[in-house]
Structures are given as C-alpha cells and as structure tokens.
Amino acid sequence: MRRFTPRSPDGRSEAQVVVDLVLDDLSPGEVLTYDTLLTQLDRDDIRPVYKAVAEANKRLRRDHQRSLVVVPGKGYRLLHAHEHPAQADERRTVARRRVAEGVMILRATRLGELSEAARQAVVGQVVIYEGLQAQLDHQDQRLRRQEDVLASVARRVEALETGRTAGTSS
Known part of the structure; x- marks a missing residue:
C-alpha cells in the first residue's frame, strides 16, 4: 500500500x-x-x-x-559541492557515536530480568553492534592512512613545484 x-x-x-x-x-x-x-x-x-x-x-x-x-x-x-565531504564526515561521526551508545545501552541491560530467548537476543545484538563498531574503527584507520598519504603527496608536489619555480626564476 x-x-x-x-x-x-x-x-x-x-x-x-x-x-x-x-x-x-x-x-x-x-x-x-x-x-x-x-x-x-x-x-x-x-x-x-x-x-x-x-x-x-x-x-x-x-x-x-x-x-x-x-x-x-x-x-x-x-x-557548495566542496562542503559535501564535511557534511558526510559529520554524519559518520554521529553514526559512530550512536553505535557506541547502542552498545552501552545493550550492555546495561539487566539480563537476569529477561527470559532466556530475550537474553539470547540481547547477547546477539551486542555481538552485532560490537562488530559494526569494529568495522567503523577499521574504516576510520584506513581513511586516516589514506588522508596521510594524500597529504604527503600534496607536500611533495608543493615542494617540487616550489623548487621548479625557484629554479626557473634565477
């Protein structure tokens, strides 16, 4: 419908x-x-x-x-187009925080007050959320490494261009 x-x-x-x-x-x-x-x-x-x-x-x-x-x-x-990556980054940060909060909420569950089936469901959810959190951590590490490589390349290009400009002006 x-x-x-x-x-x-x-x-x-x-x-x-x-x-x-x-x-x-x-x-x-x-x-x-x-x-x-x-x-x-x-x-x-x-x-x-x-x-x-x-x-x-x-x-x-x-x-x-x-x-x-x-x-x-x-x-x-x-x-502006150049603002989209920052907006996406902000959303990623919020998502990470929400997943971490979800893990804390699940860990704060009083399992003794639940039926066996509900307990197993909560434990399963904790495993899923912690796995998601680990994936997000891994992606953040990869992203930081890529950003570091790009920054290094940009510095090298800048140094080469500066050296070339300095060499041609004499």
Missing part, C-alpha cells in the same frame, strides 16, 4: 515542490527560508514542511548531487 503524499494544486508532491524551488531559485550558499517554504507549500504549520524538506533532500542528493543543511531559525542552505 502506498502512503498518502500531500499534493500541491498542480499535482506535484510537497517534496517535489521543494526540489523545484531549490533547483530553480537557489544557488549554492543561498538560504531557502522557512517563510518561503510555508508560503510555497501553503502551510501554516512548520512540521509538514520538515517532512517535505527531508524527502526533497533525499531526492536532491540522489538525482541532482545537491544537499541542504539546516540554518537554525532561518531555513535551509544549499551546500
């Missing part, structure tokens, strides 16, 4: 209205205000707007390689 999606008078979903606003009216770095969104979606309540923007952001990322971020108290800013 398909869930109900509110439609604008022209038949577009609210998420599509937001996508069109972003693509037609916004340049990277510009803000789409809450007032504009409320007006364009013909809403008095901001909560449905949040849902429409969340869905629109998924479509923007998937189909248009664009991304919105919240500007507290104002609306949503369209990211």
Whole structure:
C-alpha cells in the first residue's frame, strides 16, 4: 500500500515542490527560508514542511548531487559541492557515536530480568553492534592512512613545484 503524499494544486508532491524551488531559485550558499517554504507549500504549520524538506533532500542528493543543511531559525542552505565531504564526515561521526551508545545501552541491560530467548537476543545484538563498531574503527584507520598519504603527496608536489619555480626564476 502506498502512503498518502500531500499534493500541491498542480499535482506535484510537497517534496517535489521543494526540489523545484531549490533547483530553480537557489544557488549554492543561498538560504531557502522557512517563510518561503510555508508560503510555497501553503502551510501554516512548520512540521509538514520538515517532512517535505527531508524527502526533497533525499531526492536532491540522489538525482541532482545537491544537499541542504539546516540554518537554525532561518531555513535551509544549499551546500557548495566542496562542503559535501564535511557534511558526510559529520554524519559518520554521529553514526559512530550512536553505535557506541547502542552498545552501552545493550550492555546495561539487566539480563537476569529477561527470559532466556530475550537474553539470547540481547547477547546477539551486542555481538552485532560490537562488530559494526569494529568495522567503523577499521574504516576510520584506513581513511586516516589514506588522508596521510594524500597529504604527503600534496607536500611533495608543493615542494617540487616550489623548487621548479625557484629554479626557473634565477
């Protein structure tokens, strides 16, 4: 069964209205205000707007390689392309924290208060979460090594270019 999606008078979903606003009216770095969104979606309540923007952001990322971020108290800013990696990195950090919190919550479970089946389920979840945490740690180590190699290469290129420039100016 398909869930109900509110439609604008022209038949577009609210998420599509937001996508069109972003693509037609916004340049990277510009803000789409809450007032504009409320007006364009013909809403008095901001909560449905949040849902429409969340869905629109998924479509923007998937189909248009664009991304919105919240500007507290104002609306949503369209990211520049060079800002996407930092946003992804922030999400990775949040994910790591959430997984670690999940492990702590599971470890804090009073197993003696559970049935045998529930105890086994919790122990299984701990194994899964700890495995996920180990994978994230491993990926972070690999990423740091790759970043170190890239930084080293960049320094070498810079030194070579500086030396070449210094050598040609004499």
